[in-house]
Amino acid sequence: MARLTIALAQINTVVGDLEGNSQRILAEARRAQQAQADAVVFPEMTLTGYPVEDLALRSSFAAASQTELERLAVRLSEAGQGELPVVVGFLEPGTGRPRNALAVLWQGVVRLVSAKHHLPNYGVFDEHRYFVPGDVFPVVTIGGVDVAFAICEDLWQDGGPVAAVRQAGAGLLVVLNGSPYERDKDDVRLELCRRRAREAGAALAYVNLVGGQDELVFDGDSLVVDATGEVMARAAQFTEELLVCDLELPSAATASPPPQREIAADGITIQRDALSATVRTGAESPAGAARHAARLTDPAEIYAALVAGTRDYVRKNGFPSVLLGLSGGIDSALTATIAADALGSEAVHAVLMPSRYSSGHSVSDAEDLVKRQGIHGRTVPVAGLVQAYEGELDLDGLAAENLQARVRGVVVMSLSNQEGHLVLAPGNKSELATGYSTLYGDSVGGYAPIKDIWKTQVWELARWRNAEAERHGETPPIPENSIVKEPSAELRPDQRDTDSLPDYAVLDALLDDYVGTDLGRGELVAAGHDAQLVDRVIRMVDRAEYKRRQYPPGPKVSRRNFGRDRRLPITNRWSFGVGLPPLCRRGPCIPEYSGMHGHTSLRWGEGSRTDDQVLFCAHDRKILHILRGLCNRCL
């Protein structure tokens, strides 16, 4: 047996920032050496950031990645870390497409390179588009132990390099990852690491990225398990950390084999090398106390992901501050709280925009939040602005309601342009799913912190955040009234969300099944959802696709978010397949919702238009065109 100290550098890289990422690597390598590590390992695509998307297809970028890698090897050596094996991820140029590769840097040179074998091409991943798969499995003797290396998806798929660990006789498998956060994924990952370790008969070290990149948030959660699957060390979630772990591992068969290649099962080439020949035994160096970072609870974890995603989008894109409209409602209240937690109260600017339909509590609740959190607040009344438009245009129904939201959108964007804040959009996932928002109105913004959070989760997170504050003896940041009051868009007198939408608990459960797992109509009904509601909600979701396409990005925390995870056509008649005539998405234009919006009764098919998308309103004898699932009054 030999004693190996492995350092896992869970860092927050920036896509495209080769020089900045090199600096981060140099700093952590120095810390790892100070901690007397035998090797330090960084996450997937460390040098380039991850994912780089179509940057991967630019030969100039791949070439720069290679150049930066070689320069980094020299700089590490010059900085005194030449004898420390440093393992980083990078983009390796090829004759055609590049590879998603790892490199072992040692003694001022790139000692060994190998690439990811399994390329994920599902969910948010498009790696068949970018990379050619690797075929080499590196096993490197470090400090007298055979250490094998693989990249992310290689761990998740059966077969490939991980299956060759046992044959290669490695004592430790190290996996470089860029694994985005999803609710409950940390438990899945831990179980996977344990299982793979047992299958391989080797300890396993898992190092993951941390921080936000557009819609993805990497949660870190790096960990080490021994060959029986027992957790030896585990890093924190959502924060940078250098996890240093002492391991007792089987000694390599040969202390220092020459560089050589052999063919393993599945046609994988095992490439052997030996570095850092200093071998320690347990007796020489007492093990340090193992690090076991506390796990976050479910709401804490989700909230941390939203904060990290927001913080990194704002900071990595160079914005000094954010701006958002505060309505007194729960969505903008939670969004403001996330922003203040991410950036500090000083960097959060709120604008209150009361209209003629705003209730007294809207303004007082928003003012209360500004005061509780110490963020910047100001008021810009919009009633006069709305009136100015009403003088030029003859609007009623939803057109009039949307106008108010759009006037607010213009105010927010104007202040953003004038003062340089990034605008945050406060929409939640239930709104995004059903299209219950105004395009270019409440949907304006550069980032949308809660777009992957169902409305019921919004309340849950708000309650959790307030309880956390109380637990720490702080003022709860969110006014209780914003949490408990009935939700309303306040775009017409006495409006309630439930005028147009079912109860959120019912709606969210159905949406989660439809959006999250792609159940069809029959399966949704079989799962216990009301059949009429299923028909109505499927249509609402499918017809709001065009709105979602123009929505700003926001952090993914669910198994499937609205974004690259879910790619549906806008032009799509499939939802019509449920066998009902097209209906108005707002609900009032079909008989069961009669009486709302002044349409008392509608009969199907009495219009005379040639397309199949006309309803006839018996109330005021008008033809209603159904456009994108909304009649021409409700659109």
Place this chain on the structure above:
Amino acid sequence: MARLTIALAQINTVVGDLEGNSQRILAEARRAQQAQADAVVFPEMTLTGYPVEDLALRSSFAAASQTELERLAVRLSEAGQGELPVVVGFLEPGTGRPRNALAVLWQGVVRLVSAKHHLPNYGVFDEHRYFVPGDVFPVVTIGGVDVAFAICEDLWQDGGPVAAVRQAGAGLLVVLNGSPYERDKDDVRLELCRRRAREAGAALAYVNLVGGQDELVFDGDSLVVDATGEVMARAAQFTEELLVCDLELPSAATASPPPQREIAADGITIQRDALSATVRTGAESPAGAARHAARLTDPAEIYAALVAGTRDYVRKNGFPSVLLGLSGGIDSALTATIAADALGSEAVHAVLMPSRYSSGHSVSDAEDLVKRQGIHGRTVPVAGLVQAYEGELDLDGLAAENLQARVRGVVVMSLSNQEGHLVLAPGNKSELATGYSTLYGDSVGGYAPIKDIWKTQVWELARWRNAEAERHGETPPIPENSIVKEPSAELRPDQRDTDSLPDYAVLDALLDDYVGTDLGRGELVAAGHDAQLVDRVIRMVDRAEYKRRQYPPGPKVSRRNFGRDRRLPITNRWSFGVGLPPLCRRGPCIPEYSGMHGHTSLRWGEGSRTDDQVLFCAHDRKILHILRGLCNRCL
């Protein structure tokens, strides 16, 4: 030799519309039978429409596709087309992912099914995400001729089913396609068909979809070449057509082999079957006159693609009409003309929104266009609306300019909501590339007909369209003054596009190299572009990514459009790699553009902020924060 009459049904399917697509197939099968065809072939994924994107992953959708296929076989038989082999594309359910398949329908049943072997996963295609590849190559004896079938990408890739044609001894290879239009792609396709026919020693029939599906436009252009590569028949571009072609082909080795399988090279299974045993010889049936549709010129082809994309987006999504703002400039003029050609003048609504900076010719040119085309026109002055905001907010510089554009956006969206029109966004590709537009201002809309057209092409198409009108003795639809006048956003006094952008001829050439072919900085300079301009333009393009993400869809006509064809991160520091400090995207904040916008001189790095994104303005001693590539005045 035997005489075979093949019918290629170049139809316009609708994604998700299983019943409607079946109706289209039934109608064309009837026509094919009337034309005495021995078989009729439809494009890729005929039943489901193409591409279905993530609908492919819904088991309920794949099951419905299978059910509809079986039902279609019965309906064909009931309609009297039971003896006609009908070959359609469909989504075939699998145990895991489905297949992109074709089926031969005959005598009321699904006689044979095989799936696409090569799955494209580049450009706009993500087929590794959706499908498992096929492994069977069908060769069916029809009318005494061995006919082989393949799907789209199978034709483009070396190896696979096409390579097995010669071994299978087929006299005709029929390829079902969903091949989107790109400028010059028709010539590439023709050459490919010729080459593959010669390689296979077989005639080749190529049937393609026609019509628009979100950002894609399918151009039809179905064709037949003989075994020497000579064109036997060619259908029109961008219109539905049943192309019927008589061919003299080698007789099958066995007139009627039993269904059987054999293994060819590359491990492909050749599956043989025999249908429709009636064998004709040339002497029995004189060949009809071969159809050779005239080719469109380059501008005619591009214009037809824009018209088809716009028409189908509007119609397939059920909109009765469109609305757009008319500025008197060339972009909105061309957009209106495309809309009128796509939908008829009656369906086009224009709104003129003069502001205090609008010149006299802006209004008169827009009015002239309304009159020339007979579209609906109205005027909503925005000066008063802008003033109302200015009373509430203290705006100057670009914030004030953007305000006007956003007020217009609100007017256009309000009219759309009130009256049910789809809004068209008039932005061109040069604007999209450089971010020279106002988010939620001139960029609002549901579809953007010219978003893949460089500004220089906008002028070219406008001139071409007017010349076409003159050639046909019609009034040129676009006022000459809209074409010849200097482009201006008219958001401040005497503004010109060239205040902020280089000459469009220079800019577009550079943009086309950067966006279209991913050349890096060094390559762009080597290609003859000015180095300083390259640095500036790369940054402008990279930093406008967030705006493009929120832009409406529009028809792709170039090799690479802004859309699924080009997937870049928003958070991306790579453009900083060119080694210069961040600069303001509008240009005025770096010394070589001094004097504009009142910033006479700027020095880099004199600001004291901790991030690297600060410029110091020597003119008015203010710190300028560079946000998304714009200083805080120009943002």
